[in-house]
Amino acid sequence: MTISVFIVIIVGCAFLCLYRLHKGPSAPDRAVALDILGTLLVGFCALYAVKTQRELYLTMGIAWALLSFAVTIALAKYLEGKAFDE
Amino acid sequence: MNELIGKILIGIGVGFDFFGALGLVRLPDVYNRLQAATKCVTIGTCFILVGAGVAVGTSGLVVTSLLCAAFVLVTSPVGAHALARGSHKGGVPLWEGSVMDKYEDDIDRVEHKEHDPSKVAYGSEESS
Numbered sequence: 001m002t003i004s005v006f007i008v009i010i011v012g013c014a015f016l017c018l019y020r021l022h023k024g025p026s027a028p029d030r031a032v033a034l035d036i037l038g039t040l041l042v043g044f045c046a047l048y049a050v051k052t053q054r055e056l057y058l059t060m061g062i063a064w065a066l067l068s069f070a071v072t073i074a075l076a077k078y079l080e081g082k083a084f085d086e
Numbered sequence: 087m088n089e090l091i092g093k094i095l096i097g098i099g100v101g102f103d104f105f106g107a108l109g110l111v112r113l114p115d116v117y118n119r120l121q122a123a124t125k126c127v128t129i130g131t132c133f134i135l136v137g138a139g140v141a142v143g144t145s146g147l148v149v150t151s152l153l154c155a156a157f158v159l160v161t162s163p164v165g166a167h168a169l170a171r172g173s174h175k176g177g178v179p180l181w182e183g184s185v186m187d188k189y190e191d192d193i194d195r196v197e198h199k200e201h202d203p204s205k206v207a208y209g210s211e212e213s214s
Binding site: 002003006009010012013014016017019020026028029031032033035036039040042043046047049050053055058059061062065066068069072073075076077078079080081 | 092093096097099100103104106107108110111116119120123124127128130131134135138141142144146147150151153154157158161162164165166168169171172173175176178
C-alpha cells in the first residue's frame with residue numbers, strides 16, 4: 001500500500017520532468033530534464049522491484065542508469081559544439 | 087521490522103526526489119536547475135535503492151541494489167558536471183540575478199596566459 005503511494009509520487013515527479021522537457025526554452029534545459037528523468041526512473045524500477053519482490057526490475061534499473069549516463073555524456077559533448085572524437 | 091525501516095528510507099528518498107523535480111520546474115536558469123535537481127535526485131535515488139535492499143532482504147536483491155546505488159552515486163554527478171561544462175562552453179547565458187561566474191574568470195586566465203603558470207592554481211592570487 002505505502003509502496004503504491006510512493007510509486008504514484010515518483011510518476012508525478014517524472015511528469016514534472018516531462019513538463020520541463022516540453023517547456024524548456026533551450027536545448028540544455030531539455031538535456032538536464034532528460035538526465036534527471038533517467039535517474040528518477042532508476043528509483044521507479046527499485047520501487048517496482050519492492051512491490052513485486054523480484055530482482056529482475058533492479059537489473060533493468062542498472063541497465064537504464066548505464067544508458068542514461070552515456071546519453072548525458074554524449075549530449076554534453078554535443079552542447080559544447082564539438083564533434084564526438086575531439 | 088526490516089520492512090518498516092526500508093519503507094522509512096524509501097519515504098526519505100521519495101521526498102528528496104520530489105523536491106528535486108520541483109526545483110527542476112521552478113528555478114530560473116539551466117545552472118540553478120541542474121544544481122538543485124542533480125543533488126536532490128541523486129541522493130533520493132540512492133536512499134530508495136538502499137531502502138529497497140533493506141525492505142526485501144533477499145541476498146541477490148540486496149547486492150544488486152547496492153551496486154546500482156554505488157553506480158548512480160558515481161555517474162550522476164559526473165554527467166551533471168559534463169552538462170554544466172558543455173552548456174557553459176556552448177554559450178548559455180546565466181540568469182540576470184547571478185552575482186559571479188568563477189568559471190568564466192578561469193577560462194580568461196588560461197586563454198590569455200597573462201600570468202605565471204605557477205600562479206594559475208586555485209586561490210593563490212586573491213588570497214592576500
